[in-house]
Amino acid sequence: MASMSLRFAFVLFWISILSSTVLSDLVISKIDRRIDLTSQIVRVVSSLKVENRGRDTASEVLLAFPDIQAKNLAYLQSSHHEGKGKGKQSAVSLPVTLVQPEGMPSDLTFYSTSLPKGLEKGESFTLDVLAVFTHSLKPFPEEITQADVQLVVYQDSAYYISPYEVRFQTLAVRLPSGRVESYTKYPSTKLVESDIKYGPFENLPPFSYIPIAVHFESSYPFAVVQELERELEISHWGNIQVTEHYSLVHGGAPLKGGFSRIEYQSRPPIRGESSIRHFIAMLPPRAHSVYYRDEIGNISTSHLWSDSKMTYLQIEPRYPMFGGWRTSFTIGYGLPLRDLLYEADGKRFLNITFGCPINEIVIDHLIVKVVLPEGSKEISAAVPFVTKQSQEVKYSHLDIVGRPVIVLEKTNVVPEHNIHFQVYYKFNNLALLMEPFLLISGFFFLFIACIVYMHTDASISKFSASYLAKQQLDEVRATVQQVLSIINRVLAVHNKLETSLRDLSRTGDVQSCKAARKAADGSFKDLAKELKPLLGYLQSSPQASQIWPKVEELLSKEKELQEKLMGKHSAIVDGFEKKSARREVENRVASIDQKLAILRQEADELLDALDDF
Amino acid sequence: MAPKPITSPVPVEWYPSLSVLMLSIGLVLTASFFIYEATSSKRSRSLAKEITIGAVSSFFLGFGSLFLLLATGVYV
Numbered sequence: 001m002a003s004m005s006l007r008f009a010f011v012l013f014w015i016s017i018l019s020s021t022v023l024s025d026l027v028i029s030k031i032d033r034r035i036d037l038t039s040q041i042v043r044v045v046s047s048l049k050v051e052n053r054g055r056d057t058a059s060e061v062l063l064a065f066p067d068i069q070a071k072n073l074a075y076l077q078s079s080h081h082e083g084k085g086k087g088k089q090s091a092v093s094l095p096v097t098l099v100q101p102e103g104m105p106s107d108l109t110f111y112s113t114s115l116p117k118g119l120e121k122g123e124s125f126t127l128d129v130l131a132v133f134t135h136s137l138k139p140f141p142e143e144i145t146q147a148d149v150q151l152v153v154y155q156d157s158a159y160y161i162s163p164y165e166v167r168f169q170t171l172a173v174r175l176p177s178g179r180v181e182s183y184t185k186y187p188s189t190k191l192v193e194s195d196i197k198y199g200p201f202e203n204l205p206p207f208s209y210i211p212i213a214v215h216f217e218s219s220y221p222f223a224v225v226q227e228l229e230r231e232l233e234i235s236h237w238g239n240i241q242v243t244e245h246y247s248l249v250h251g252g253a254p255l256k257g258g259f260s261r262i263e264y265q266s267r268p269p270i271r272g273e274s275s276i277r278h279f280i281a282m283l284p285p286r287a288h289s290v291y292y293r294d295e296i297g298n299i300s301t302s303h304l305w306s307d308s309k310m311t312y313l314q315i316e317p318r319y320p321m322f323g324g325w326r327t328s329f330t331i332g333y334g335l336p337l338r339d340l341l342y343e344a345d346g347k348r349f350l351n352i353t354f355g356c357p358i359n360e361i362v363i364d365h366l367i368v369k370v371v372l373p374e375g376s377k378e379i380s381a382a383v384p385f386v387t388k389q390s391q392e393v394k395y396s397h398l399d400i401v402g403r404p405v406i407v408l409e410k411t412n413v414v415p416e417h418n419i420h421f422q423v424y425y426k427f428n429n430l431a432l433l434m435e436p437f438l439l440i441s442g443f444f445f446l447f448i449a450c451i452v453y454m455h456t457d458a459s460i461s462k463f464s465a466s467y468l469a470k471q472q473l474d475e476v477r478a479t480v481q482q483v484l485s486i487i488n489r490v491l492a493v494h495n496k497l498e499t500s501l502r503d504l505s506r507t508g509d510v511q512s513c514k515a516a517r518k519a520a521d522g523s524f525k526d527l528a529k530e531l532k533p534l535l536g537y538l539q540s541s542p543q544a545s546q547i548w549p550k551v552e553e554l555l556s557k558e559k560e561l562q563e564k565l566m567g568k569h570s571a572i573v574d575g576f577e578k579k580s581a582r583r584e585v586e587n588r589v590a591s592i593d594q595k596l597a598i599l600r601q602e603a604d605e606l607l608d609a610l611d612d613f
Numbered sequence: 614m615a616p617k618p619i620t621s622p623v624p625v626e627w628y629p630s631l632s633v634l635m636l637s638i639g640l641v642l643t644a645s646f647f648i649y650e651a652t653s654s655k656r657s658r659s660l661a662k663e664i665t666i667g668a669v670s671s672f673f674l675g676f677g678s679l680f681l682l683l684a685t686g687v688y689v
Contacts, residue, residue: 233688235688235689236619236621236622237621237622237623237683237688237689238620238621238625238683238688239621239625239688241688289686334686334688336625337618337619337620337621338618338619338620339618341618341619342616342617342618342619343616343617343618343619344615344616344617348619349616396689397682397687397689398689429622432622435679435689436675436676436679437675439674439675439676439678439679440671440672440674440675440676441671441675442671442675443639443670443671443674443675444667444668444671446671447646447663447664447666447667447668447670447671448664448667450646450647450650450667451650451660451663451664451667454650454655454658455655455658455660474654474655474656475656477654477656478654478655478656478657481654481657482657
């Protein structure tokens with residue numbers, strides 16, 4: 001009876017809101033709403049059973065949110081479960097679009113969900129809607145001291161606000177604990193442990209509304225990232241470098257009065273319960289080269305551990321974060337290329353998660369920058385929700401034209417956005433060689449500079465005596481080097497002759513030995529011809545006066561050497577041809593060999609001495 | 614066509630050893646270049662030989678330093 005009179009009292013209320021006739025003939029026959037207030041993010045899960053009472057086929061369902069809530073709406077997903085009861089598993093996601101239907105109250109925001117197939121007269125359809133709100137829990141009192149617990153207020157409507165008639169509805173509000181300061185009580189309102197239950201309410205016309213407020217204790221750290229910039233730099237040499245710049249604020253009730261570290265550390269579970277001690281970032285598996293530093297490069301405490309599915313990074317800011325306090329830090333890590341980069345149909349694509357790796361965090365403004373390698377073309381991004389996209393160019397290590405960057409921006413990001421997105425681009429593997437080519441040309445330029453320096457003549461007075469003397473000395477040196485190289489070639493011919501003699505004693509082939517002799521004679525003549533102008537120059541040059549005796553000595557030694565060798569050669573060949581006694585030949589040769597050895601040694605010493613000139 | 618994972622052209626584990634190998638070859642060649650520059654006189658020097666040694670050693674130094682960068686975590 002009491003509930004009847006109450007409902008009657010509210011009739012006036014909804015009549016005033018209802019500004020025009022409701023166009024659709026849809027009716028919500030049953031709705032269960034669950035509001036989850038356990039963290040700083042408010043999640044409202046509604047399961048609606050929609051029934052078509054009209055004659056026309058309905059193809060969409062309108063979802064209404066008050067403007068106050070809609071501006072904090074971060075994520076809205078509508079899905080349909082195939083099958084019923086426990087068998088329902090495969091959820092089909094339905095498209096949701098922002099619409100502005102005519103003749104509806106102006107302070108409501110409408111979203112339209114398209115149904116997979118038209119809803120005929122008398123049919124019903126079950127829909128699951130997940131709406132995620134940020135910044136919806138208001139701290140009250142607005143400021144607290146270190147010893148206080150944090151109390152927050154949540155406001156909503158006990159009735160489901162809908163442009164359709166609602167036949168039967170229930171609402172459950174889940175709180176982090178049973179400690180509730182106050183809550184709006186209506187008949188049939190129950191507090192069971194940490195759940196507040198409203199309803200059931202029956203047969204409510206469109207746009208019914210009664211306010212509720214829940215004032216409860218929440219020690220959940222309200223970590224809010226005001227701006228997060230994630231930079232994903234792809235290197236085809238085998239790495240994806242992720243760098244994340246956080247500028248973070250504790251969005252809970254601001255701290256009133258001073259902060260006492262003694263109190264904080266002596267009774268940590270009680271004092272400063274809502275403060276943030278550390279964050280845990282869940283990085284992809286096989287993340288390596290992980291670092292954490294704050295804005296000016298201080299390295300603070302961090303711990304890293306991993307299993308096959310995740311790499312966990314626990315980071316501690318330099319001070320515990322209380323309400324209203326800020327910090328900013330940077331974390332970075334490398335990921336192996338093969339886990340995230342794929343090729344299909346001639347295009348390459350990066351497949352990586354969008355949001356930040358820290359759990360239950362709200363990001364006001366997220367910027368994701370994907371830095372592609374130099375030479376990438378036809379860049380496009382596929383993100384499953386609306387983002388602001390733009391392109392820019394970044395200059396990094398060993399770049400010539402800069403790397404193309406695709407920038408994705410989104411406001412109001414919640415963990416639900418932490419899903420994979422793709423960036424497609426075309427890349428030729430030859431462009432990989434740009435970086436080594438740059439390094440090689442750098443080094444080559446250095447060598448060329450050395451060569452040019454050694455080849456240029458930088459002296460100013462080209463006719464001074466000392467300059468000319470130096471020039472001549474250089475020339476003498478070069479000539480001596482040439483002479484030495486010719487002498488070395490002559491000595492090489494000597495060696496050849498000796499080898500032919502050895503071959504003769506082994507095989508007895510006189511003809512080949514004679515041929516070798518002939519060839520040697522020819523080359524001796526050629527070399528002597530080459531030597532002549534050089535010697536002429538050395539003899540005439542005044543700069544060569546010091547070196548000339550030595551060269552002369554070397555030449556005479558060489559001549560003697562040549563004569564003796566020829567003598568030896570003739571003796572052995574003669575001995576072979578006349579078949580004279582072996583011993584006789586050997587005796588003659590032995591004395592020549594001795595002299596040859598001495599001459600060779602002398603020639604070598606002279607060569608060494610001249611080489612140092 | 615199923616997406617195929619992309620890997621680096623050279624296995625990442627090889628970078629340190631490749632860098633040591635190529636840098637040592639490059640440095641030996643550089644040394645020989647400078648020895649040649651210092652010992653040969655202006656007239657006996659051959660430009661082709663200088664450029665050849667320079668080119669080969671800069672190839673090895675270039676790739677060696679690239680692999681050194683990659684091995685130390687500077688992914689270019």
